[in-house]
Amino acid sequence: MSLQNISQNKVFDGWHKQYQHDAKTVNCAMTFAIFLPPNASEKNKVPVLYWLSGLTCDHQNFMQKAGALKKAAELGIAIVTADTSPRGDDVPDDENNDYDFGLGAGFYVNATQAPWNKHYQMYDYITKELPVLIEKNFPVNNKKSIIGHSMGGHGALIVGLKNQGLYKSISAFCPICNPINSPWGEKAFAHYLGTDRSQWIDHDASELIHEGCSLPILIDQGKDDPFLDTQLKPGSLATAIDQQNVDLTLRMQAGYDHSYFFISSFINDHLDFHAKHLA
Amino acid sequence: MSLQNISQNKVFDGWHKQYQHDAKTVNCAMTFAIFLPPNASEKNKVPVLYWLSGLTCDHQNFMQKAGALKKAAELGIAIVTADTSPRGDDVPDDENNDYDFGLGAGFYVNATQAPWNKHYQMYDYITKELPVLIEKNFPVNNKKSIIGHSMGGHGALIVGLKNQGLYKSISAFCPICNPINSPWGEKAFAHYLGTDRSQWIDHDASELIHEGCSLPILIDQGKDDPFLDTQLKPGSLATAIDQQNVDLTLRMQAGYDHSYFFISSFINDHLDFHAKHLA
Numbered sequence: 001m002s003l004q005n006i007s008q009n010k011v012f013d014g015w016h017k018q019y020q021h022d023a024k025t026v027n028c029a030m031t032f033a034i035f036l037p038p039n040a041s042e043k044n045k046v047p048v049l050y051w052l053s054g055l056t057c058d059h060q061n062f063m064q065k066a067g068a069l070k071k072a073a074e075l076g077i078a079i080v081t082a083d084t085s086p087r088g089d090d091v092p093d094d095e096n097n098d099y100d101f102g103l104g105a106g107f108y109v110n111a112t113q114a115p116w117n118k119h120y121q122m123y124d125y126i127t128k129e130l131p132v133l134i135e136k137n138f139p140v141n142n143k144k145s146i147i148g149h150s151m152g153g154h155g156a157l158i159v160g161l162k163n164q165g166l167y168k169s170i171s172a173f174c175p176i177c178n179p180i181n182s183p184w185g186e187k188a189f190a191h192y193l194g195t196d197r198s199q200w201i202d203h204d205a206s207e208l209i210h211e212g213c214s215l216p217i218l219i220d221q222g223k224d225d226p227f228l229d230t231q232l233k234p235g236s237l238a239t240a241i242d243q244q245n246v247d248l249t250l251r252m253q254a255g256y257d258h259s260y261f262f263i264s265s266f267i268n269d270h271l272d273f274h275a276k277h278l279a
Numbered sequence: 280m281s282l283q284n285i286s287q288n289k290v291f292d293g294w295h296k297q298y299q300h301d302a303k304t305v306n307c308a309m310t311f312a313i314f315l316p317p318n319a320s321e322k323n324k325v326p327v328l329y330w331l332s333g334l335t336c337d338h339q340n341f342m343q344k345a346g347a348l349k350k351a352a353e354l355g356i357a358i359v360t361a362d363t364s365p366r367g368d369d370v371p372d373d374e375n376n377d378y379d380f381g382l383g384a385g386f387y388v389n390a391t392q393a394p395w396n397k398h399y400q401m402y403d404y405i406t407k408e409l410p411v412l413i414e415k416n417f418p419v420n421n422k423k424s425i426i427g428h429s430m431g432g433h434g435a436l437i438v439g440l441k442n443q444g445l446y447k448s449i450s451a452f453c454p455i456c457n458p459i460n461s462p463w464g465e466k467a468f469a470h471y472l473g474t475d476r477s478q479w480i481d482h483d484a485s486e487l488i489h490e491g492c493s494l495p496i497l498i499d500q501g502k503d504d505p506f507l508d509t510q511l512k513p514g515s516l517a518t519a520i521d522q523q524n525v526d527l528t529l530r531m532q533a534g535y536d537h538s539y540f541f542i543s544s545f546i547n548d549h550l551d552f553h554a555k556h557l558a
Binding site for chain 1: 295
């Protein structure tokens with residue numbers, strides 16, 4: 001199946017569209033959504049912000065709930081939202097169908113362990129296959145930034161930290177900052193990467209950041225997020241905040257939780273931040 | 280069950296909260312959501328905009344998808360979103376569980392026919408029970424306006440037209456303007472109100488509007504809405520646009536459809552419109 005349009009909606013004078021395609025990296029059909037601002041055309045290619053979603057989500061949550069498209073239309077930024085895992089009847093899932101591993105929980109890594117390694121190659125899908133597809137088929141240029149929420153915040157951080165030449169800026173809402181020391185991350189990494197914890201370090205933002213980062217990073221974290229202490233641990237990442245080779249802004253937002261109500265309240269700040277670095 | 284809070288999320292410095300209560304008019308537990316802007320307090324009671332949703336929706340769709348809360352926070356307007364029908368195991372539904380009648384499809388009328396009349400008293404719930412409950416329990420004043428989408432646009436129009444002293448302004452996105460001449464309306468009214476069509480006229484905006492309206496009305500309709508000609512029929516309502524005693528603005532928006540992407544694109548205009556009349 002080549003790239004197939006499955007829906008389109010006019011929004012803020014631009015377009016929200018959904019597509020399906022056969023993805024080679026993950027060996028299955030994948031669905032994504034793209035927002036094209038009104039000024040995007042073959043003569044005026046626009047930069048792209050890639051959004052990575054959290055556990056249980058797919059490519060639709062952000063487009064429907066974040067309230068981001070007005071600002072993106074004004075700034076002239078395209079947004080691409082990816083799915084959170086491979087999908088399909090032959091893609092293995094958590095044995096108990098739990099929400100925190102398997103379908104909807106790809107954790108943006110390349111699995112090395114069977115049976116997960118056949119499809120769960122989300123890191124390659126996000127960093128290699130999807131951008132090539134987007135830049136070939138849509139009126140966008142090669143300037144891109146990365147952003148995500150929760151598991152997708154972890155994804156945005158490691159994808160950006162490990163590909164500093166590819167992206168212009170990184171941001172996240174309540175990311176899993178130190179997955180090798182969080183129950184969600186430990187469960188997923190043990191399955192996808194095996195039980196040798198030394199293999200996990202290369203997929204943990206709080207480890208990677210100590211090597212430095214040439215890209216600016218913006219993080220918003222709600223102080224009333226129920227997952228703050230047990231799963232997210234922004235303090236682990238904040239140990240790098242004084243490093244000369246790191247430009248990290250971490251905002252703790254009083255009263256806010258883990259939901260899209262939180263994301264919508266601050267998404268415009270993130271879009272302004274990325275627009276500045278994508279200019 | 281008295282009024283019971285079931286969730287709360289801080290958003291744009293205000294609060295989104297969900298509540299459940301035993302509703303007398305509809306003889307069942309009902310759930311609603313309220314957005315309280317940051318300036319709302321017992322010393323500064325704010326006006327309320329009531330949102331009525333369309334077929335298949337409940338009280339959550341608007342709060343999650345419309346992108347309305349930033350503007351409502353700035354304007355200092357509370358928003359209340361109601362459910363679209365009575366709910367519960369003993370509430371009768373469409374015999375084929377179709378989406379366009381029964382659960383999720385109360386059409387904002389008081390049913391006169393058995394078995395529907397026991398619970399399907401949505402007109403009384405929206406115009407009488409819910410506003411009294413809201414004004415008793417939240418920091419709001421008695422200024423209110425009404426707005427809705429599709430079936431909820433029909434609801435907003437008939438609720439406003441029939442209660443011109445209660446509300447300050449009326450608006451709608453792609454409302455069912457002439458339900459007595461649309462398949463959705465004819466099916467629902469035949470069940471709820473009986474097969475005598477003379478009993479339907481009092482619940483049809485295109486009929487009611489010819490009696491005049493002292494409230495301003497704003498309607499946005501997408502030109503690419505797939506239900507435009509068969510179900511919505513704004514032309515039936517537009518026949519009143521020249522009446523001296525009607526202040527109707529009907530905007531046909533090129534390229535837009537029936538979705539929340541359409542609603543989000545123009546909701547700020549509607550909030551500004553209502554704020555002006557609620558001031």
